[in-house]
Amino acid sequence: MANFTAATDCWFITGATASGKTAVAVELAQRIDAEIVSLDSMALYRHMDIGTAKPRPGERGPIAHHLIDVIEPHEEYSVAQYVAAAEKCIHEIKARGREVLFVGGTPLYLKGLLRGLFEGPPADWEFRHRLRDEAQQHEPGWLHEQLAAVDPKAAARLHANDTRRLIRALEVYEKSGMPISQLQQQFDRGRPADECRVFVLNWPRQVLHQRINRRVDAMFAEGLIDEVCTLLDKPEPLSRTARKAVGYREVIEHLDGRHTLEETVELVKQHTRQLAKRQNTWFRSLEECRFVPIHGELDPVKYAERIVAMTQQ
């Protein structure tokens, strides 16, 4: 049985990084009388503008945007916080009588909205660090064995090297007394694409790569390096998420003297392509997604209208 969530009847425009989501979304929002909610784990951060390709005020048109610039670069965040914040947005926007249009390329957040999250304990970083340190004292498969003892079903799904997920599974068991495998069952069931409005802008791979390359060059031209310097000058250190964002991580390494500027630009392009690839793996795996093939130059009006038409068939 498919599950219903607050986002079940919302609209979504997603797709790999640099696929032109913002432009299409602004056109679509005007046609369906929607407000936009960002579906992007990095646009949440204030002061990270260039490297996240955050839609600038000028690109947002007359449309209200939500969940952009809501946390500081030193703050940590989580899917659960995101989903909670997004559901609040949904209720408020609906109360104003408008449609809700999610726009962005963070597939985990997408899945969380579409299928809901299980009620679990929040992250306990002290616990995680302790477990991680303890694991390092033991043989490589130790964490996996620990989990297999309390939650064999979860252990069977996780690779012995998947430290992060093994630790979270143990954390859930420790805090709630329940095996994570028992709590997280709703996530496997999706809804058929034609019952949803989840649209994935889908470019031929080579063209997407060209768009990525051009965008990365533009980011450097617009001052990505200065933006990173400003972030590093802040009294609070960057959060682990912010620090590892594509574009930021490489520039930090460059400022550290690890790569030349030229190498850095190339690395950012390469890592952005890899990100796009992983995003597409997600979209292929989610039955809710409908792919919108893009040909030639992106014409936002044309594709916004095409998407509206797709929902009227």
Next chain:
RNA sequence: GGGGGGUUUCCCGAGCGGUCAAAGGGGUCAGACUGUAAAUCUGAUGGCAAUGCCUUCGCAGGUUCGAAUCCUGCACCCCCCA
């Protein structure tokens, strides 16, 4: 001109007579992913009619039952002396 080091599979780089289609890393391809997700983890990666066959370690020869590994010559690159 003399002496020394080097040339390895897409890239970097180990290998220094058999167990080598060749470690490791990168890239690429594919997959996973529920409180870090632009993160993290996994698998594949010379070719093929594929429990085997064929091609590959700068080029051409040679030694050997057997060579990426030893010898000879040639080409290119680097370093030192002149």
